[in-house]
Amino acid sequence: MQISEGTTECVCEFINECPFFERHEGLENTVRTVKEVFCYGEKQDxxxxxxxxxxxxQHLPDELLPFDHLSVESILSQRT
Known part of the structure; x- marks a missing residue:
């Protein structure tokens, strides 16, 4: 699924403040792919x-990656 950056229907509300992009600013291809797949696509994934x-x-761990679903349960269970 390819969605242009001008499309707002699926755009993640955290896209402008997500620390993942600041930490990976030198990896243009990685950032572009993550934005296309997750930020402008299936953000719930x-x-x-x-x-x-x-x-x-503000509680996003530095080491968490967009596809690191195994860590989500652990992080959330520690916060409850």
Missing amino acids: CALYQIAREIGI
Whole structure:
């Protein structure tokens, strides 16, 4: 699924403040792919989105990657 950056229907509300992009700013291809797949696509499948939505973007661990779904359950269970 390819969605242009001008499309707003699926755009993740955390895209402009997600720390993943700041940490990976030198990896243009990686950033572009993550944005296309998760930010402009299936945001609910992004581990970063799941954590940000449930407990706040300020609680995103530095090592968490968008596809790191195994860590989501662990992180959320530690916060409850």
